[in-house]
Ligand SMILES: [Zn+2]
């Protein structure tokens with residue numbers, strides 16, 4: 278059987294099935310995949326750098342998951358979801374309702390700050 282280098286640790290091993298990771302790393306690999314999948318379930322539009330940052334999984338690793346088909350990322354522009362309520366939006370990160378809400382909140386904060394100044 279042909280020998281191959283583990284893409285994670287570089288160890289030479291003979292794969293029993295088509296895999297690029299040695300038996301020692303398979304468990305770590307599955308763990309990484311689980312973490313990334315879970316993160317993307319909560320934040321479907323997170324980019325790879327962000328996912329890597331939050332999960333501690335290397336970007337190259339995440340790319341490999343995507344390439345191998347183990348991981349699917351949401352990239353279609355029509356698949357945006359509002360980051361606040363999860364409603365589908367055409368573009369951007371917030372739906373109209375939440376955008377209005379955020380605006381109101383900002384206005385409220387502004388007003389509060391103004392009131393504070395007045396009392397001084
Ligand atoms: Zn390995």
Ligand SMILES: [Zn+2]
Nearest residue numbers: 359362372375
């Ligand atoms: Zn919303």
